[in-house]
Amino acid sequence: MENRNKVELHKISKVFLNGDSCEAAIEEVSLSVKENEFLVLLGPGECGKSVLLNIVAGLMEATSGEVYINGELCGGIHPEVGMVFQELGVLPWLTVRDNVALPEKFRGMSKKDRYAHGQEFIDLVGLHGFEKYYPHQLSGGMKQRVGIARAYASDSDILLMDEPFGKLDAQTRYSMQDEILKIWNQNKKTVIFVTNNIEEAVYLGDRIILFTAAPMSVRRIYDLKDLPRPRNYTDEKFLQIRGEINRHMDLVIQ
């Protein structure tokens, strides 16, 4: 086994046709993610993070470059990849429990097993008692948790999360960050987590990849494996890394 990476992107580029003109969204992005690693992709708004994640998920085709999963070239949807969408994507006509059970439904699991399996993750994200609620009866943060529970229950080894806490207030955001780390600790998966929030990136990541503004390319990689968890926002080391990223991020934006 020469390739021990769970996910590997090789020189991914993406060009959009905008009327007659071409617009480069991603420029030769290469990166790799180790098994059970919590990787954070950090970049300014509209730099192409969602596009990149969609390419990894197989929902969008790269203009050039390859995606490898478990060392094998992947040309589309991969059964081991689950995704939490930036825009939630919680189906409004299904109850919490049916939403969470949906991926397993495809695998042909019986309703009873699906519910039992899903319940574990509903409990894990703290939605116990809300199983029969419809999404419109939930708050934004709760819907977000449904999305996370659903992705986690889907049994996929690789979890892509596109700014899952983007629309939450600071308070809920902090508690969700802890929540996601808790779940990840209990049930290790390879996570690719997208955010535009430096603090969040430093709080969560084993590693952070900082991207430039559009066209998106890798600017810097930060290894945070030595920063012990649970991390503290006011910790000296934390602030130091945060400041360092901040300086580079500023460079990116101007």
Place this chain on the structure above:
Amino acid sequence: MEERNKLEAAAGKLRFERRRERQKALLLGIISIFIFLTVWQMLCTLHIVGENVLVSPIKVIQAIWIKAGDTRPDGNTLLQNILSSFRLVLIGFGLALVIGLPLGLLMGWYRPLDKFIRPIFEIIRPLPPIAWIPIVIVILGIGTAAKSFIIFFTTFVPIVINSYTGIRETNQVYINFAKTCGYSNWRIFRTVGIPSAMPLAFAGMVIALGNGWGTLVAAEMLASNSGLGYMIFMGRSYGRIDIIIAGMLVIGLIGLALTAALELIEGYVLKWRIKEK
């Protein structure tokens, strides 16, 4: 415990207010109808309009009452006429639903099908239903088939358009999610596309049913020997204003009941949409 009691009290208050709100709306509706009937009755009893133009609501209700058992002047009891019209609308609307709903949904989902059928549909769409009558007579004669076709046509167009538009507005994120679960396009169509389209599709059905029921009189203008539209025409031939107005009233009331029934089904099927006010 005290918290709990406080909550219960608040919920009770909300429920009470909501019931009050509903009662108020009902009361307003009743008052409005009462005033309408009173004015109508006045016009008649004070002889402001002649008996040959307008009969009083009491006479109309009498006519309905008598018509329940009497076949004069059109040869059917009221119930026979209602059932006959009902059958017509049910066939026309049912056919439009069975053909139009899948067609609209499939066209909205599968681009090539859309491109293929669109041109024909766009030509047919603006034709008013009445314009079909002559050709329908030539092709289908004047039986149930012909009359149902007129109804079919008025109901078909709104059903197709609304289910088409509904499914076209399916949120791409839902589709993407289903894709990451490995769902096939056909399965995404069924599990994501169709539920997304349902709110608009139901709106289309309500419009369609209203249209269909409303076109009844026109459809029954093609020689009939029963039906509410037929009853109205016979009433005219015999100079029976009471029968005419009774027919109109019954058509209106049944139309209302049909729409209400459909909305009831909608409320059940689309219960995930109901928002607490």
